[in-house]
Amino acid sequence: MRAATLTAFGSPLKVHDAPDPRTGTGEVLVEVLATCVPPYAADVFSGARRYPLEPPVVPGVGGIGRVVSVGPDATKLKVGDVVWCDSTVRARDDALTPDITLQGWSSRGEGGAELARYFHDGPFAELMRVPTENVYPLPAGAAADPARWSVLGVHTIPYGGLLAGRLEAGETLLVSGATGNLGSSAVAVALAMGAGHVVAPGRNRAVLDLLADRFGERVSPVELSGDEDTDRAAMAAATDGQIDMVLDLLPPEAPSSVARAAAMTVREYGRVVLMGGVGMLGGADLALPYPWIMRNSVTVRGQWMYPRAANVGMIRLIATGALDLAPERITRFGLDQVNEAVAHAAAHGGPFERTVLTPGAGSR
Template sequence: MAPLPETHHALVQRVYAEPLKVEDIPVPKPTAGSAVIKVEVANIISYMRDIYNGVRKYQYPTPLVPGTMCIGRVAALGSDATLLKEGQLAYVDCTIRGRDDPGAIILSGIAEGGTEGSKALMHGEWRDSSYAEYMKAPLENCHPVDEAKFCSPVSEGGLGYNIGQLAWLGIPLVPYGGLKSINLQAGETVVIAPATGGFGGGAVLIALAMGARVIAMGRNADALAKLKKFDSRVETVQMVGDVEKEVAALKKFGRIDAFLDISPSQAQDSTHFKSCILSLRPEGRVSLMGGILGDLPLPHRFIMRFNITLKGKWMYYREDIPALIKLIEHGNLKLDHVKLIGTYPLEEWKEAFDVAADKTGLGEIVLLKPQY
């Protein structure tokens, strides 16, 4: 690739919760343990607007180049790189862990975590993220993608996907980490709740790709009907606010092995937590991944009596990423359904954030694309 330029365009937030601005800033330089990535497209998570306007009160340092996972090309490499090559297409993950302390975790461009170690990561080497023409990322966060396989036409032996569709893999990756943490097996039945949002819908699709039968649970009957049509292995149950009715509806489908919760914070008082746990078979497993901020009342006697395992899981492990890429490459998880709602330049970030907040559902994504 061409030598790195001296400066590039990037979205910058100078003061916490104040509007972002496009600025010319120095291009990051590669250091040992890092790669400089030329960003092709960067995801916009549905709640990005509420992160940077201060509504969600995420903690991060400023000034900051915001962002999250992205698809890009390797532009320059640190001296110790052994696998990545310049010009190679790569998925760049947003979950950065301390090399000497895996418990120190940040979300690139989003949150500095809750430990002194994680804060050191985000206030130092890995402060800036992907809403820019170039970004620096840890080598271990850059996962090569077989561009010929993924993007060549089907008639030439490829999968026929475009780079925008590849960017969607950051969505099912989150619930994939939760499902793997409770060792979901092919042939098992898992309840996904709520299942009608972006991450919940992604959970349904990845559970199917793992060979499971899915009971999708949510409030929106129309959205559940769309999920039901997606695959014959999908059953649906509507949340009605009545534990007894919900348990009865779930148990109609027989033995239930696992439950993945991926609730937003607004679901704090939902009855589905208790309903889904009470529907599990003995030795059933629960993965708690949602954004609930308060405590939950749990059916203690049932959990104790039937040896139910509760497992908290934040994000996923590094090794889950190439495993998910292989699921797509081998056709287990298809991207044909992924719909690009819009691709916006950095200057139109506000419109892009609004569209992502208001119009994204199952398999729908909004992207930022830096203008070169």
């Protein structure tokens, strides 16, 4: 097979011939048809994000594939099925607190790193070996446009946060970081789930206008000033009712004051879910006031990625049309253009802009 390998941080990806992956029981071999390139991929590959990848590695974060072979313990999957391959791999020997790796991308702790050394390579290749439980059949229509369907990997991340916060139909949600790639996705997914209203703060006026134009009166954009108290008041005033839940998806370079201002708009007994990267590059911590959390009975929780069942839920949202992928702006690159794809993703990471790598044999 052909594969794109990160040989060292700071070096371009190298496209070369590599041995086909060999699978065993509990594993599936897929031909990779399409995989989204994250806008921050260049920062990961340069080493700026300090991800625990161990080069040489075939990177990437999940993708759409066609089943080439299955193990003897698979009872539903068939050769030729078009499937979603989830990157969130969990160790099988601890049901309560399993070690986790994002195949081809990241990991958590030493146990996750050990798991990553086995499920090492991701979807920037023509073939990928995936744990059986990470493979999800897609509707027949997905085969016609796997590149568009590959964006479900973007939408499933905020979907996991919305599930963690128990978003209910009719509730008001504030998305902190709404003008970013994941934040704008959270706006779309929340509305697809039945949110009554979404408050969308950010500094980019053009993006705020784009969200308002796409989703209409159910979205209230708020242009932030940079002053914490002023911004908190503006966000709280953006809806007639109270804010039931806050989902934070701010990137690592965002100041903690922005996340704190958004979190503290939530109502008494409200929920705050943290999924972003604030503080990961050495910035100040969130520092939510203890008395405010306690006296207002606020629930604050973190959520890394999403539970397995979220994949099924997201596929259903797309298949039923509740989440419309038609407005997604897809730019496709073949495997030999992988470095161009990474550069393009960095320059085009706005709302609903997707850079997709199509590694399958047809893209040569």
